[in-house]
Amino acid sequence: MSSQAPPKTLLRRPDVEKRTGLKRAHIYALMKQGEFPQAVPLAGRAVAWISDEIDNWISGRIQQARSGNVA
Template sequence: MGEEIDKGATEPRRVTRLIRLPEVQHRVGLGRSTIYRWMSEGKFPKPVQLGGYAVAWAEDVIEDWINSRLS
């Protein structure tokens, strides 16, 4: 029925934090229009739909994008 939890697992479970547009803008140093333009061009990760018009990005996806730009 449900998934069993592996009590012998040694790796801690990583919780994905969702961040909204203002925090994404702050972290990447880009404006809203640039983020959305780059998303349409495939240069920036797309957000996940939260419901209605609300969207957010997975924090680890944004961190990976930043790290790829620094490399």
């Protein structure tokens, strides 16, 4: 029996905004600062984010908040 990782899911910006509660400008500002997962180019100007990376970012923010280290 082979253990395979589940397929990666790509999220478009509206889905990332819904999951994180952040708006477009803030997402891109955090990306520029290296504090948010980078978008993956799809085609032309279309980009998406890897769902696992967004989920990990959210988990990290929760851990920071619980430990009192949120900026």
